[in-house]
Amino acid sequence: MSRERPALTPLTPRATDIVSAARALVEDEGREALxxxxxxGRLGIRAPSLYKHFPDKAALEAALIERSLAELGEVLHAALAEPEPVAAVLRRYRESAVASPNMYRLATAGPLARERLAPGLEDWSGEPFFLATGDPYRAQALWSFAHGMVILEIDGRFPGGSDLDRTWAEGARAFS
Known part of the structure; x- marks a missing residue:
């Protein structure tokens, strides 16, 4: 049975607005643009004003990553109720990542300051992989498959004419 989502780091209403604007910037232009x-400039304020809400850029990125992991976790936990949970988790993971590739990269690529995230959030967001497979090693293998597939798809690295839906379906079958 899945646990309740850990509470996110609380934000003031203004900090929430800043995170929303930062997310839009990352989604539009990528992590490097943040x-x-x-x-x-996007908010129509001076940069020093941001530091009243976030001590540094890393804290802002942590807030973005927290919310991204929470959203993904909600989607993946909901997928467990579907008849074929492995296939559903993979499908929902792919849909979420492909819909917001730059936020996906922010949340899953590069160094992760775990100490800045809500305790237990990272584990909770990945828990559906375990709940779908029942084994921690199969869960890691399933997540690795999903992450690798998503990155290759986002980067356009599959050969032209590849039937990615079939590749995902074969992956689901292999882990079911």
Whole structure:
């Protein structure tokens, strides 16, 4: 049985607005575009004003990652109620990542300051892989398959004419 989602780090209403603007910036232009100066410009304020809400860029990124992991976790936990949970978790994971590739990269690529995330959130968001397979090693293998497939798909690295739906279906069959 899945656990309740851990509480996210609380944000003030203004910090929530800043996170929303930062997310839009990342989704539009990628992680590299996220600077305090560019974000402040989008918000119509000066960059030093952002530091009243976030001590540094890493804290802002942690808030973005927290919310991204929470959203993904909600989607994946809901997938467990479907008749074929492995296939459903993979399908929902793919849909979420492909719909927001730049946020996906922010949340899953590069260093992760786990100490800045809500305790237990990372484990909770990945828990559906375990609940779908019943084994921690199969769960890691399933997540690795999903992550690799998503990155290759986002980057357009599959050969032209590849039937990715079939590849995903074969992956689901292999782990079911």
């Amino acid at each position: 600077t305090m100066r560019v974000l402040a």
